[in-house]
Amino acid sequence: xxxxxxxxxxxxPWGGRFTESTDAFVEEFTASIGxxxxxxxxxxxxxxxxARMLSHVGIITEAESSQIVKGLEGIxxxxxxxxxxxxxxxxxxxxxxxSRLIDRIGETGKKLHTGRSRNDQVATDLRLYLxxxxxxxxxxxxxxxxxxxxxxxxxxxTILPGFTHxxxxxxxxxxxxxxxxxxxxxRDHARLLDCRKRVNVMPLGAAALAGTGxxxxxxxxxxxxxxxxxxxxxxxxxxxxxxxxxxxxxAALVMMHLSRFSEELILWSSxxxxxxxxxxxxxxxxxxxxxKKNPDVPELVRGKSGRVTGxxxxxxxxxxxxxxxxxxxxxxxxxxxxxxxxxxxxxLRVFADMVPAIVVNRAAMAAAARxxxxxxxxxxxxxxxxxxxxxxxxxxxxRTVKHGIETGKDLAEMGLDELQDFSDLIETDVFEVLTLEGxxxxxxxxxxxxxxxxxxxxxxxxxxxxxxxx
Numbered sequence: 001x002x003x004x005x006x007x008x009x010x011x012x013p014w015g016g017r018f019t020e021s022t023d024a025f026v027e028e029f030t031a032s033i034g035x036x037x038x039x040x041x042x043x044x045x046x047x048x049x050x051a052r053m054l055s056h057v058g059i060i061t062e063a064e065s066s067q068i069v070k071g072l073e074g075i076x077x078x079x080x081x082x083x084x085x086x087x088x089x090x091x092x093x094x095x096x097x098x099s100r101l102i103d104r105i106g107e108t109g110k111k112l113h114t115g116r117s118r119n120d121q122v123a124t125d126l127r128l129y130l131x132x133x134x135x136x137x138x139x140x141x142x143x144x145x146x147x148x149x150x151x152x153x154x155x156x157x158t159i160l161p162g163f164t165h166x167x168x169x170x171x172x173x174x175x176x177x178x179x180x181x182x183x184x185x186x187r188d189h190a191r192l193l194d195c196r197k198r199v200n201v202m203p204l205g206a207a208a209l210a211g212t213g214x215x216x217x218x219x220x221x222x223x224x225x226x227x228x229x230x231x232x233x234x235x236x237x238x239x240x241x242x243x244x245x246x247x248x249x250x251a252a253l254v255m256m257h258l259s260r261f262s263e264e265l266i267l268w269s270s271x272x273x274x275x276x277x278x279x280x281x282x283x284x285x286x287x288x289x290x291x292k293k294n295p296d297v298p299e300l301v302r303g304k305s306g307r308v309t310g311x312x313x314x315x316x317x318x319x320x321x322x323x324x325x326x327x328x329x330x331x332x333x334x335x336x337x338x339x340x341x342x343x344x345x346x347x348l349r350v351f352a353d354m355v356p357a358i359v360v361n362r363a364a365m366a367a368a369a370r371x372x373x374x375x376x377x378x379x380x381x382x383x384x385x386x387x388x389x390x391x392x393x394x395x396x397x398x399r400t401v402k403h404g405i406e407t408g409k410d411l412a413e414m415g416l417d418e419l420q421d422f423s424d425l426i427e428t429d430v431f432e433v434l435t436l437e438g439x440x441x442x443x444x445x446x447x448x449x450x451x452x453x454x455x456x457x458x459x460x461x462x463x464x465x466x467x468x469x470x
Contacts, residue, residue, distance in 0.1 A: 028088055031088045031089075031091050031092065032091065032092045032093075032331050032334065033086055033087070033088055033090065033091060033092055033093060033096055034088075035334055035335050035338065036092055036093045036122075036334055037086060037093050037096070038129075038338065039093050039122075039125045039126070039129055039334075040076065040079050040093055040097065041076065042124075042125045042126075042128035042129045042132075043093050043094060043097055043121070043125045044072050044073075044075065044076050044097065045128060045225065046121060046124045046125060046128065046204065046225065047068075047072055047097070047112060047121075048068075048069050048072055048073075049204075049221050049224040049225045050112065050115075050116060050204060050221060051065045051068040051069055051072070051112055052065055052069065052224060053216060053217055053220050053221040053224070054111070054112075054114060054115065054216075056217060056220055057214075057215050057216060057217050057220075058215075059114055059115065059214055059215070059216075060108075060111050060114070064108050064111060067105050067108050068101065068105065068108060068109065068111070068112050070105075071101045071104045071105040071109060072097070072101060074104060075097055075100050075101060075104070078100075084096075084100070087099070092118070092122075093125070094118050094121055094122065095118075098112065098113065114214060115205075115207065115212040115214040115216050116204060116205075116207055116212070117206075117207045117208035117209075117238070119206070119207070119208050119209065119238040119325070119326040120203045120204050120205065120206040120207055120208075120234075120237060120238050121204070122330075123203035123206075123237060123238055123240070124202060124203050124204045124225075126243075126244065126333070126334070126337070127199050127200070127201065127202070127203070127227075127243065128225065130199050130243065130244065130247055130337070130341075131196060131199050131200055131226075133341045133345070134192050134193075134195065134196045134199065134247070135196075135470045136345060137192060137341075137344060137345060137348065138189055138192055138193065138468075138470040139470055140345060140348035140349055140352060141185050141188060141189045141192075141254075141348060142189070142465050142468060142470075143348075143352040144185060144348055144351050144352040144355065145182045145185050145186070145189075145461060145465055146352075146462070146465055147351075147352050147355040147356045148178050148179070148181050148182050148185075148355055148461075149178075149179070149182060149458050149461045149462055149465075150356060151175075151178055151355055151356060151358060151360075152174070152175035152176075152178040152179050152182075152454065152458055153175065153455070153458050154175075154360075155173070155174040155175045155178070155360055155362075156173060156175035156451045156454040156455050156458070157173065157175075157451045158173060158174040158175065158360060158362050158365060158366075159171050159172070159173055159174070159365060159366050159369050159436045159437070159440055160172065160173075160174050160177065160275060160365035160366070160368060160369055161365075161368050161369040161371070161372065161374050162177070162374075162449075167372065168368070168369075168371060168372025168373070168374050169374065170374055170375075170377055170378075170439065171369045171374050171375065171436045171439045171440050171449075172440065172449040173440050173449050173450075173451055173454055174360065174365060175451070175454040175455075175458070176440075176448075176449040176453075176454050176457075179454065179457050179458065179461065181257070181261055182461050184257040185254075185257065186461075186464070187253075188250065188253060188254040188257060191250040191253065192247075192250050192254075193470075195243070195246045195247050195250050197228070198242070198243050198246065199243045199247070200226075200227055200228045201227060201228060201229060201230070201231050201243075202218065202221065202222040202225060202227035202229070202230045202231060203230075203231050203237035203238060203240075204218065204221050204222075204225075204230070205218035205221065205230055205231075205234075205237075206231060206234035206235075206237035206238050207234065207238075208238070208325075208326070209234060209235055209238055209239075209324075209325035209326060210234055210235075211234045218230035235324050235325045236324075238325050238326045239322070239324050239325040239326050239327075239330075241315065241318075241319055241330060241333050244315060244333055244337050245312070245315045245316060245319065247337070247340070248308065248311050248312040248315055248336070248337065248340050249312055251308050251312075251340050251341075251343075251344045252305075252308050252309045252311075252312045254344055254347075254348070255301075255304065255305035255308040255309070255343070255344060255347065256305055256309075258301050258302075258305065258347050258348070258351060259301065259302045259305035261298075261351070262298035262299065262301045262302040263298075263302060265278065265295060265298040265358075266295050266298050266299060266302070269293075269295050273364070273368070274361055274364045275360070275361055275364055275365050275368070276358050276359060276360055276361060277358070277359040277361065278293075278295055278297070278298075278354065278357075278358060278359075279354065279357040279358070279359070280293070281357075282295075282296070282297045282350070282353075282354045282357070283295055283296055283297070284296045297350055297351075297354060301347045301350070301351070304343050304347060307339070307343055308340050308343055308344065311336035311337070311339060311340045312340075314336050315333060315336055315337070318330075318332055318333060366436065369436050370410055370412075370436065371410070373401045373404060373410060373411055374436070374439070375411055375412065375433065375434045375435070375436070375438075375439045376397050376400075376401055376411065377397075378433040378434060378438070378439045378442065379393075379397045379400065379411055379430070379433065379434060380393040380394055380396075380397045381393075381433070381442075382426075382430055382433050383396060383397070383423060383425060383426075386423075386425040386426075387425070388423070388425065396422050396423050397422075399422055400414075400419065400422045403418070403421075403422070411434050412431065412434040412435060416428060416430075
């Protein structure tokens, strides 16, 4: 089992100019090992590449590099077995691993930090970590999009009311509605991939802030770690956290989209709408009301969107007053970043698992679409095709709707003679456009709600997903 110690006081790697030990509370207060140890895999990967580069340019020997690499691999195995003793006194992930390396291989371990600083080391760790997590998140978006496309295909002909201002507007197909979410997620996917390009820049070689006097080969290290290129300016390399802020911005947008989707799922699953039923395994009951089935997953995701937005604001605030280059303030970047990743990943995962299991109440959707005069615009369009200007047609249909409200009749329930009281251009063919099916079928163009267009759009979504690397 992993454990952390604070009672030992080893000599600090930076302690040569100090005359007294760090205050015990300050040691605890300033340590980051409690949360940055999740970076161990990336810290070790960066150190392995750095050691190989040092031997590549002749700063250390190949034998020393091999000894360091083998020692680091052993440390990673210790951590993953749960045998590693984490020390608060050693402050952070970097010092914990370096100290253990020296324990394992002796003096050679002290050579690893040649030509680098914790400043460029932590910036590299964070970029490696975030790059890997973006790939996972993009895969989860793909999975959610595939789930939505699958449900949309199943419900391509299902009709429900479309809403504006949460008032019945026009009939749409449920498949079309679901595809709106795939489009939002498509933009999210693109934003994350675009962010990844700026994440994929290597700070190593910037050292503390000014670069290093050793003849390091930054391009070689970048190649070993899969970075697109080394950072161009050493000051910017160690102090930049734009990539973390940009990621949190993209994440906040994804969570905002999931929050909106959550709101619809919550409404749709209510007794008042009864459009869908969420599977029991994604809901909970009430401790006092036995009839309740609460949509906890969508509600929680809706709530977590505020958490991620808060992290974005927190990181912007963290960075706004900092001078160049690195400042200890930046230790505060990790917890909000880590929590943003965890929250987004969990939200996407639970939605991708839940969506395929949604049960659709088609009859309730159709009944709701027949309320609220949802085909009024179709009647106006019909009159326009008969030669009436749209504004005049709008006035005619408005009066017809008023009559429907007074008589309790939907437009499709009125007789031909009733409709002709408002325009003698109305003929029997009007009932073809006043049906729900006729209304959605009329929107048979690219981006429209007609079932044929929904099926074509689903094919595009599936093709997009299948063609991706991540």
